[in-house]
Amino acid sequence: MSTSGARALLHALLLGAAAITLFPLLWMLSVSFMAGGEASAFPPPLLPGHATLANYRQLFGQQNIGRYLTNSLWLAALTTLLSLLFNSLAGYAFAKLHFRGREPILRVLLAALVIPSQVAMLPLFLLMKWLGLVNTYAAVVVPAMAGIFGVFLVRQYALTIPDELLEAARIDGASELRIFTSIVLPALRPILVTLAVFTFLGSWNDFMWPLIVLTDQDLYTLPIALATLSREHVQDYELMMAGAVLTVLPVLVLFLALQRYYIRGILMGSVKG
Amino acid sequence: MAAVQLERVRKVYGGKHIAVVDATFAVADAEFVVLVGPSGCGKSTLLRIIAGLESPTSGTVRIGSRIVNDVAPKDRDIAMVFQSYALYPHMTVAENLSFSLKLRGQSRAEIERRVRASAEVLGLTELLQRRPRQLSGGQRQRVALGRALVRDPEVFLLDEPLSNLDAKLRLGVRTEIAKLHRRLGATMIYVTHDQIEAMTLGQRIVVLNGGEIQQIDAPMKVYERPANLFVAGFIGSPAMNFLRGRLVQQDGLHLELGFTRLHLAECGATGPDLASLVGAEVIAGLRPEDLRLGAAGGALVRQPRLSAVLELIEPVGNEAFLNARAGDTELMLRVPPHGLPAPGDAVTLTFSPDRLHLFDPQTGRRFEHL
Numbered sequence: 001m002s003t004s005g006a007r008a009l010l011h012a013l014l015l016g017a018a019a020i021t022l023f024p025l026l027w028m029l030s031v032s033f034m035a036g037g038e039a040s041a042f043p044p045p046l047l048p049g050h051a052t053l054a055n056y057r058q059l060f061g062q063q064n065i066g067r068y069l070t071n072s073l074w075l076a077a078l079t080t081l082l083s084l085l086f087n088s089l090a091g092y093a094f095a096k097l098h099f100r101g102r103e104p105i106l107r108v109l110l111a112a113l114v115i116p117s118q119v120a121m122l123p124l125f126l127l128m129k130w131l132g133l134v135n136t137y138a139a140v141v142v143p144a145m146a147g148i149f150g151v152f153l154v155r156q157y158a159l160t161i162p163d164e165l166l167e168a169a170r171i172d173g174a175s176e177l178r179i180f181t182s183i184v185l186p187a188l189r190p191i192l193v194t195l196a197v198f199t200f201l202g203s204w205n206d207f208m209w210p211l212i213v214l215t216d217q218d219l220y221t222l223p224i225a226l227a228t229l230s231r232e233h234v235q236d237y238e239l240m241m242a243g244a245v246l247t248v249l250p251v252l253v254l255f256l257a258l259q260r261y262y263i264r265g266i267l268m269g270s271v272k273g
Numbered sequence: 274m275a276a277v278q279l280e281r282v283r284k285v286y287g288g289k290h291i292a293v294v295d296a297t298f299a300v301a302d303a304e305f306v307v308l309v310g311p312s313g314c315g316k317s318t319l320l321r322i323i324a325g326l327e328s329p330t331s332g333t334v335r336i337g338s339r340i341v342n343d344v345a346p347k348d349r350d351i352a353m354v355f356q357s358y359a360l361y362p363h364m365t366v367a368e369n370l371s372f373s374l375k376l377r378g379q380s381r382a383e384i385e386r387r388v389r390a391s392a393e394v395l396g397l398t399e400l401l402q403r404r405p406r407q408l409s410g411g412q413r414q415r416v417a418l419g420r421a422l423v424r425d426p427e428v429f430l431l432d433e434p435l436s437n438l439d440a441k442l443r444l445g446v447r448t449e450i451a452k453l454h455r456r457l458g459a460t461m462i463y464v465t466h467d468q469i470e471a472m473t474l475g476q477r478i479v480v481l482n483g484g485e486i487q488q489i490d491a492p493m494k495v496y497e498r499p500a501n502l503f504v505a506g507f508i509g510s511p512a513m514n515f516l517r518g519r520l521v522q523q524d525g526l527h528l529e530l531g532f533t534r535l536h537l538a539e540c541g542a543t544g545p546d547l548a549s550l551v552g553a554e555v556i557a558g559l560r561p562e563d564l565r566l567g568a569a570g571g572a573l574v575r576q577p578r579l580s581a582v583l584e585l586i587e588p589v590g591n592e593a594f595l596n597a598r599a600g601d602t603e604l605m606l607r608v609p610p611h612g613l614p615a616p617g618d619a620v621t622l623t624f625s626p627d628r629l630h631l632f633d634p635q636t637g638r639r640f641e642h643l
Contacts (some may be wrong), residue, residue, distance in 0.1 A: 164359035167326050172373035172420075173347035182372075185362040 034244035055242035091154025139213035193261035275337035282332035307475030427509035532600025558630035567621035
């Protein structure tokens, strides 16, 4: 087969795969504009007969989805900011600062990485209860403030920062905190963007933990609200899909906007070692 | 400006690896001293100890009249130029230069003035708004120098600042550093593994090997009177030729090399002390430029002669390096590039006996008799 033929075939395969991936998302969008019951017909229609915003109106009007959207947004944003702060501080310290027990502590942390988060949920819940944080936002944010994965990711990247850069700053008269903010943070930026996307997505999509610790409906995040919605409105596919669109859209936009950094950040580790 | 004094400075890593062995030396105010030695000889460690980036295991470091062992790098009033330049990559040249001044709370006008002045000296004025990655190697090097310069420190510490530059640039920057030193009258301590840099820049050089100071002296003194076999072999390129032999007294003083016997006394250059070494094993050293191709007749007749076979000729333009073999010893000659014999020819090599360096094969130390 000629090179151009091979290329055409490859493109056809990629287009096909893209179509298969995109179809459910596009149909979700389409159904969210359909009138009640329209999607239950057989065969299901691809496009709404008369596009309507009724589902969205109902979500924001009667279902109070705006509140959940806000909850999710600021919880994810706060979690991301705090975890970036702590992960970058810890990751930098593990990579570049010398303190007693650095290697043993790192080894313990790495070993703990294999423990599935579900295993930790019960003790974590008891801890939150003991701290009196159950049914507060703090119960969602506090456990996510630092993560082994994030610390490790930052550490690996921080290892590539030349020691001489930090020493030059030290001689120039910078305090350790100043070195971190003026020299280290800018150098870590690519990996921090990657980590921010990871963390934001993780927090936004997290269902299990918020469901466990948040009992007051006013505190619900979008995924919990959506699950509740689907239990109450089992047959109302159109309403469900509108809710799904609202859940997926912000992270999709975020991901598309940052994918350049995100992919670079992931690849970086492999090249720089 | 200030003097720097090291007293019995010792650095041991992990209780085992000894990086610096009891280094004692003083750098005078406004002096340019070069620490030179092969990689791993402890020269960079010494510089880092002076900078305060590492602390000595024992011994004292003095800058000016102050013992600085427990003083943080930023309070030692030193500036350091790193081998990798260590420019802050996300800052412009101007920001790189002004970083230390900002941290020290200088006024904006003062910062502006000093950055301008340093940029002027180093020809960086056009580049002030660029970032390091937009600069060539030579320009980065100048920014690194500039970052030290704006501080107007007591002591400049330079850690192999030229080793990342290509050969041509290196020459240019080397001259620039020498001029800078004259202009500022600053105390400078410079680390390099390159003996040419050491010879050309240093007012005095400190030769190090295996963490131990081998010799401290003016460059030409070190070259003319190397204190031991290591210094003799390390300083000078091509390296000094070494011949193993024994001094014998038989119709005058001779150097018995096994394959031949050199008459040292022929031109009457023997000191009275040489006689005391009769019978001793020695290693004789001869610089490549001190060996000459012998011509028949003339004054050379009175000089020691070596029969050798010419093996290889390496012309480099202004001179030629000849590889010759005398007995089982390889010899290197540095001669004018014209009218040379061909490889394979038998040649006679002569030298003036007062150019001979004699070393003790046991201790490696120089016999101070010639």
